[in-house]
Amino acid sequence: MTAADTVLTGARVRTLDPRRPWAGAVAVKDGRIAAVGEDADVREWRGAATEVVDLGGATLTPGLVDGHSHPVWGVDMSAGTDLSAVRDLGQLRAALAAAARDLPPGGWVTGWGLDHNAFGDHPVHRALIEDALGGAPAFLRLYDGHSALASGAALAAAQVTGPRTFAQRASVVCDANGPTGHLIEHAAMELLADVVPLPDPAQRRARLLASLHDMAAAGLTGAHVMDMQSPGVPELLDAVEADGHLPVRLRLAPWCMPGIDTEGLDRLIALQRLHGRQWRVGGVKFFMDGTVEGGTAWLERPDCHGESTDALWPDPAAYTRAVHHLARAGVRTVTHAIGDAAVRHALDTVELLGDTGAAGRHRHRIEHIETVPADQLPRFAALGVAASMQPLHTAYTRADHTDAWSRRVGEERAARAWRCRDLRDAGAVLVLGSDWPIAHHDPRATLATARLRRPAGAPGTAPVTPEQALTGLMALEGCTTHAALAAGEEHEAGRIAPGYRADLTALAVDPVTAPADDVATAPVRLTMSGGRITHRG
Known part of the structure; x- marks a missing residue:
């Protein structure tokens, strides 16, 4: 038997493999699961260079x-101020005013995660935020990822002055005074792609x-x-x-x-x-x-x-x-x-x-x-x-x-x-x-x-x-x-079975039987992707 690169032991291994639902240890070689067994089997999988990790009773599941x-794309989408905690217009305006105060000359206010519910019964409209921005251009992504609110200065920078026609169902929302700043669907938001700053x-x-x-x-x-x-x-x-x-x-x-x-x-x-x-x-x-x-x-x-x-x-x-x-x-x-x-x-x-x-x-x-x-x-x-x-x-x-x-x-x-x-x-x-x-x-x-x-x-x-x-x-x-x-x-x-990829997750609790609220905060003891340990807890 060729020695494993890594042996994980001391675990409750929930394999999701109907042929062997439970085990206690797993051996990993060349990014794949080499063996699944019990702690007593570990000795025969070990070599001089094998790393042995004792998971201390954690539950190991498929990755x-x-x-x-x-x-x-999310790195670009989530640039700027996180607005996901904003619940009403007052909070939104305060967050934008704070962001605008910290801008360098010529800077933009960008934000993401804005909940539609923050606008209450008001339509999404740049008039609700313009004075909080102090004239700064702003591009704010709503939480659905399919719409955004742009300020007047941002629309002007992109030369968006009225409605547009698109190959897909998308729209630059306008009222009697022109664009409201509400851009619906990707094609409309892309109109500002060349002017909104990216990292x-x-x-x-x-x-x-x-x-x-x-x-x-x-x-x-x-x-x-x-x-x-x-x-x-x-x-x-x-x-x-x-x-x-x-x-x-x-x-x-x-x-x-x-x-x-x-x-x-x-x-x-x-x-x-x-x-x-x-x-x-x-x-x-x-x-x-x-x-x-x-x-x-x-x-x-x-x-x-x-x-x-x-x-x-x-x-x-x-x-x-x-x-x-x-x-x-x-x-x-x-x-x-x-x-x-x-x-x-x-x-x-x-x-x-x-x-x-x-x-x-x-x-x-x-x-x-x-x-x-x-x-x-x-x-x-x-x-x-x-x-x-x-x-x-x-x-x-x-x-x-x-x-x-x-x-x-x-x-x-x-x-x-x-x-x-x-x-x-x-x-x-x-x-x-x-x-x-x-x-x-x-x-x-x-x-x-x-x-x-x-x-x-x-x-x-x-x-x-x-x-x-x-x-x-x-x-x-x-x-x-x-x-x-x-x-x-x-x-x-x-699944956790011989020959499968060594993508594995170990949690301090069993995600199947522990109370769901406890699962949400369970310490992650180990994460392995492609046979490499990417996190130890």
Whole structure:
């Protein structure tokens, strides 16, 4: 027997492998799991250079994976002031005034994570913040990532003076006096891309590495990255790996947006061959709609503002043709679909492919699925479409339906919000993620909130659709085995078994049986990604 590089012992190993559900020790060699056994077996795995780590009774699980994240783009998106704690206009104006006071000459106020609910009954409008800025240009991303508020000076810098026409459903919101500053959807926000300052390359790289190390410290070993939007992503990741090790394994899905032609689709196919040691391009991301709060979700009936009746793709059939083109080339597809009409069309698109046998199962997945009728639930399992959801997003809603999301969709649709349990009970593969920076990347919070349907550590907060709570095992599977299925990696990831990747997470408590509030704050004893220890606690 060849000696292991690392031996992990003194653990309760929850393998998620039905052939051997429990063990006490794991041996790792060349980035793979070499053996799984008990503490008594450790001696035969050891060599002179083997590192032995005693986990002191911690629970070792397959490595936790964030099923929906934006770690590289998120570095750019989360620049400036964190506005996620702002609850009303008074707090917003105070935060912006403080940021403006600290600006160097010619500087911009940038912010992110701003909750729509902070505006109360007011429409999102730059007039509400202009005097707090003292004339400084400002670009503030709302928490949904699909909209922003720009000040008058920022609009002027980008020469945005009125409405624009886009290939996708997007808008520069205007009133009788011109642009209100509310920019809805990516194409509208991109109008300011050339004028809003970004971190310099060295700062960007440092912030990315710091963010990835924070993720590893929280127990993450991998992330399904739902973009490749930032400039020079492959080059950035290659440069990081030239100097060391990416602490989190990244699987990237570049975007496919309305207006793309066959040549553009073929370029996306060609991107699939790009990879490094700890990263690779693996799939393509579509948007079938936008967000409920922005009025750009695609609903089967109008929302309570009479909006949300259109797809992001003005011609939904063009989306179907694009998915089919990529599928014929063997490319996995991911579709952002929040509204019920968007979910239905994405499922119809897969059904038209006819690729629902074993070879095609889980090659396609749908993200977010915020409100969906019962008749669509069994279609996920029947068509082999993976569902991907973000339990932490329920924090932007309230059980009494007084929040912006619930008031938009109305009582009936709010009552079927984030149907995680219904999808699992219907036999669907259910991947769990954060959508960082839309919500925090900590997988312990994701595991806890999936069970609680309220923020961890807040027992006084009423849960949102509590009947949709997952069991502890279901939540863990959503970050391990089901994440592997959705990526087509079920034969090398998501379990602790010989030959599988050595992506492992050790928590001080058992994430399946410990109280959910305790899971959210459980110390992370060890994180290992690709056979390398990326965090010790």
